Amino acid sequence: MAAVKVSISELERYLKSLKGKPLDASIDSLISLLKRRQVQGSEACAVATAHILLQVVAKTKFLDADHMLERVQQVGCRLVSAQPRELAIGNIVRRVLGLIRDEAAEDRNEGGDGDDDDDDDDVALTPSAAVPDPSKHNNQFPASTYAKQDAGADYISSGPRPVRPGALTSVSSFSVPKTLLSLLEAAPSALTPSVGSLRDSGTSTPMRGPQNTKINALRSEVIDGIEEIKDEISQADDQIASSAEVQIHPKDYVLVHQPSPTVQKFILRAATRRRFTVLIATEPPRDVTDEAPYASFRRKLAGVGIDSINIMNGGLTAHMSRISKVILGARSVLANGAVVTDAGAGLIARAAKERGNPVIVLSGVYKLSPESAATEESLIEWGSSMSQVSFADGSLVNGVEVRSAVTELVPPELVDTYITNLGAHSRNHLSSIIADHYKPEDVDFQLWK
Template identity: 30%
Template sequence: MSVTPEILSLVDPTVAQLKRRQIEGTKDIALSISQLLMRVISTARWTNPYDLIKIIRKVGTILISAQPKEVVVGNVVRRVLALIRDEIETEATSSSTTASASKDTPMMSSMFSLLSTNNNDSNSEIHHQSKKQSSDLRSIIIQGIRDLIDEISNVNEGIESMSVDLIHDNEILLTPTPSSSTVLQFLIKARAKRKFTVLVTENYPNDIARARKFVKTLAENKIETVLIPDSATFAVMSRVGKVIIGSNSVFANGGCLTNSGVANVVECAKEHKTPVFAVAGLYKLSPLYPFNREDLIEVGNSGKVLNYDDHKLIDNVEVITNPLYDYVPPEHIDIYLTNVGGFAPSFIYRIVLDNYKTEDTNLE
């Protein structure tokens, strides 16, 4: 099955938006990809569900190539493929049950059916039945994607409910991910029943503006908040009760990709035996393994690290890099808080197996 011009006309605008970074944030990207796949399934012409799987795999390959380092794009495509395969298995199970029931029919009815000569009518009936099954399957898959969209939209609600049990009164918390809306809602929800202090790192040089906005929002919700430089992390860690981090994606081995600078914070937390909680929606869990970690980390504008006006200093520096993300290994995280519960990093692979199919790990 090839991708028709009709489907390409639906996919091309989203590909352009991904390449131009017009869609920001993992949640917005996941919702955009889910809605696109729903339109593709509605438009695509297929009679065999395996043809639909081929179409979705090709569309997924195009979307992933538009922004290869955004893992959430592939996650949503694989979730939809797993949904289709589950429906195929359900149909196969029900048809095998019907076939076994037909074997139990009396011999007399089978003998009379041999004498019938309505072959043309039976063929047309089978064709009509398969057509009906494909239309029913299409509507079931679309409803499944709508449920996925609802899950992504309401992901914070499931995580917020655990905040009161994990945060204690008069506790000092540290978060090095001020760009995470999930962490923000997690802390605001906990403030309804707990009184605590939050230390927020500046996350220099990429998220200083977001950090200040994050602190302002927490202060407006009557949460005592202190903005600290990244260099002060080790000095304050002995007073911190818990470190709460957001994540861009979580891999099958339990490691995660998160904001630049977080790797240093969790290293300090491990040294002081401070527990680290990572919050992540289920759609961020990926069946991929971080074999080559350097390829996962995107590099930003190096001019933010060292201004180009300091040309005398730049002449004495060989390489200036500004990584936008950090890889945090599973041994530095104590528990993942998701919208379906809290899990140890060693258990993430089991959650991945429940939501993805192994045959769709490689879409090419």
């Protein structure tokens, strides 16, 4: 829990620094924090990623939607490389890439009908089209209504298209003596007004106004979408907790393993309406002077009349016969349903499966990843072994390699129910949630060249 508090304080300090710091410096600062594990945990990493991508979208000058996609993808690759085991980082990057694609597609669909008219206008007003065929001149501009987008992106409807005045009309209507002098006198008077009017109007040259308006509108929509993602992350725990009364029944014996804030809020919400017993599986304290693990959580349970029992991981099997259900907090959930959790949860899930007890996993949708790990080793995080071996035992330290796992991968067949901020789901339903939140082309964005 101490590591989580440090991560939260570092995150808050980083978010406050975003206002007065240049964009590139903010990106480098977050990468440094991720590499040093000063910002860790799924929620903290997801929040930091959403904030920095919002800064990227808001502060970068983009040429078009493809440029925005490329820039977000570049920053996302750097963040994922800084801490590849935090899958929530990649999930948020994919969500933002999907936002850009959706908003760009909507803009194209909305502007598709007007683009053809604009193209026709440009062709009709180019210098090459300024000299019409006299035989077709009367049918060149039929009376019709049209819509034209101005520099402010507003659509203006007008009446019949006006016929542009000029000396060319008189040339095509009257017979002019074809002498050298008459041709020299007629050419400037015929061409100069048309070219001059085009230069003054600016219609024949590319206009940046509509394009800037489109990219600014896209930027605004993407920023709104990122704000919604931030709200989703902040509200996920409360929405997950709303399912607690359905999952926990009176007189249940509920086993939780190193309860995360999500699990604690879930249990406390059920405690407002139910009377049950909570068994908390924890690692033994490193020092006899340390406070009992999750003491504050136990005090909150006692305050609402819920009995709690602390169990060391080594004595779990002796209590499994009393357990009604197991509730685990997820660091991330893979596409196949496998769950990355704190080390030790796998043993609990296997024991529960043997006795037929349901295993429930709590996870926000932002932790649900479209990735499927090639190897378990790529997801397991290893920490310090100081709690297992003391440096005072020099011969053991020098002669034995001791590894202490921080996380563990729980196979999908050991999980019965996944509860997200969208409700309860089976393993087979996870693919539908992934399809709703991620674009297929963004699944492997970190591998783009």
